Every structure is written in C-alpha cells, then in structure tokens.
Amino acid sequence: MPERADAARNRAKILEAAEELFTARGAAEVTMEDIARAAGVGRGTLYRRYPDRAAIAVALLDEHERRLQESLLRGDPPLGPGAPPAERLAAFYAAMVELLERHAHLVLGTEVGHSRFTTGAYGFWRTHVKVLAAGAPDPDVLADVLLAPLAPELYLHQRARGVTPERITASLSELARLL
Amino acid sequence: MPERADAARNRAKILEAAEELFTARGAAEVTMEDIARAAGVGRGTLYRRYPDRAAIAVALLDEHERRLQESLLRGDPPLGPGAPPAERLAAFYAAMVELLERHAHLVLGTEVGHSRFTTGAYGFWRTHVKVLAAGAPDPDVLADVLLAPLAPELYLHQRARGVTPERITASLSELARLL
C-alpha cells in the first residue's frame, strides 16, 4: 500500500521544518512540539512517523550518507576501490570531515547517548574501515578505534575551539598514513 | 568556614547512595529524586550541593582520576616520566581502560552530551597526550584524536559486543606504538 498524498505532503513539511530548526538552533534545543508547529501539523502526526528526534535526524542524514556510501563502494579511487588502503582511509576521513562540517548538528541529533553505534550507518563505516585495516592485528577492534575521532561531539568541540576542518583532516590523514 | 556536621553527614550519604544507584542501573536511569530518596534527604538538599547528575558523577570519579593523574606526573615509568613517549602512551591507554572497566557507568554519567570535553579531567588527559605527541605535526589536534577511542560510550558498546578489555588495550597499544 503506497503512501497517501496528504501523508507524503506532511512528511515533506516535517523534514523541511526539522532541518531548518536543527541547523538554526542545534538538535538539542528543538522539541517535538517545535517541529510539529513549524511544520504545521499536530504532535500526534509527528509521533506517528517518528518516535523521537533521533529518527528525524536519521531520516535527514540518510540521503547524504547514502551518497558517500555509494562513492565508497563504486566511486573512483582513492575514495572508491583501487587505491592502497592507507590512501583510501585518508580519503574516507576527508569525506567524513566534510560531511561533519555540513551536518554535524544532524549527526549529533541522532545520538541519544550511545545510540550512534546501533544505527545502520555506523555499521557501514565500521565494515568499510575494518576491510581497509585488514592487514593489522585485530581489525575488528581497530575499526572502532579509527572511527572514534569522527564522533560528532568531538568534532563540534574542536571546531568551537577554533580548530579548522583542514587541520583535523590533516591529522586524520597522518593517522591513516601510519597504517 | 568549615562544613557543618550534618552537612558532611548528608554529603556522605548522597555519594554513597548515588554510587550504588549508578552502578546498579546506569547513570541515565537514575533521577535526582531517586538519589535523594535513597540517601534519605530532600531534593532541595541534593540540589544545594550538586546542580545535576553530572556533578555527582564527577565527584565520585574525582578520587580515582586523581590517583591516575598523580601516577602520570610522578609515578614510576612507563606510566610516569622516564620512558619513551610511545611506551608512556601505551601505559596510559592501559590505565584508562582499567579505569573505564571499573567506572564506565560513572564516566558516562558525567557526560550530558559534549560536556565531557569541558570537564577538568579531559583537559588533563589532553595536555598529557599532547606532550607525549610533541614529535608529531600538530600535537594539539592529534591529542584529541588519540583520546577519542577512550570515549565511554564507545567502550561500553565494545564491551557489550563481547570485546574483552584485553583486546581493546592491545589495539590501543598498537596505535601508541605507531607514533
């Protein structure tokens, strides 16, 4: 059964309103009621689709993440297959920093505590890095270690301290090269 | 002006009750009221000392962290001064894993979102690692990167996945050795 027309319209309104509010104030400062009001729908309608803020943020991120995931799987080197692992990891880091720079508020919105790790996207990054780290001992654990510096809280904290995205990317590339 | 006798008694009761509740259920599942009731004091008394759960967790961690900080500054090598930086970093990692294993619930309690980075302890670890990484380019940023894998959310997630502390320590030592 396809989605009804009014339902589709409302979903679009909700996502649009949420994106605007998230980027304007940060996810933590936005209530479900805010989103509902800004979208011009009732709270019940909102909850019907999205059980909490995290679900909305995940939906918003989905598209951007999918694009990067596609590039990792089938794009040109060094992001896609073909380049040596260290270079691919560095390219992955650079792409993730770019994504964080644009959407860190959203990513932060997806994390109610440790829920970041249970999301599908994290699993994808994890598998990707794990494959790249196949040479090292215990790639399974190393993957988590290598992904840790991409935590959005850390990213926003560094940015707030005045650290530029370029410096962050450079440090991560350094780390990737050490492999 | 020293602390009044009843005040000291209540503070001890509060900390004891909070530690018990935190380890029993995890910090997120404990309300201020829970702590107050378990300690046998009123909510007002609780708030007088500790503005939120994070403050209580910080107080509880304080002692353990201080001990480690002391060892880093004046203890025997490889934790204390004297050993080569890579070894000291590995020892630091091992000590932190130990601390996380015993008190991850507490550490997690100190973090309302990104507040982990604003706490005094984080600044200490940061400076320590920064000094150890003095050889590398941009140690200032690298310090954050090297501390990221110690995020308590990540640690608990790894443990929940069945990863042993030993494997985590081993991977981190590997990382330290790469420097």
Place this chain on the structure above:
DNA sequence: CCTCAAGTGGACGCGGTGTCCGCTTGACGT
C-alpha cells in the same frame, strides 16, 4: 541557654514527552 546563619526538605510550577481517541480526508469501487 540564646542567637542566627547554615542547612534542610517538600510543595510547587514549568516544560517536554508520549498516548489516546474522535474527527477528517483521500483513494477506490460502483
């Protein structure tokens, strides 16, 4: 023993969450 500031605790108001149910609307069959 008196005084009074420090300390106490519970009642209160606020704001956000999630649910529930009567009403509305759009899709599909006739």
Place this chain on the structure above:
DNA sequence: ACGTCAAGCGGACACCGCGTCCACTTGAGG
C-alpha cells in the same frame, strides 16, 4: 459523481523529571 471506510490527523490529556523557593530545623559560637 458519489458512498464507504480505513488511513491519516491533531490536540487534549496525564505523566514525569527538573529546578526553585521558602518556611522550618539544627548546630556552632558567644
């Protein structure tokens, strides 16, 4: 066109935790 009815809608409601406030109690010093 029109009727039917399930999917969709939305706001009222109850609940919960937070943080504050203030009248009362307690203990330390004179």
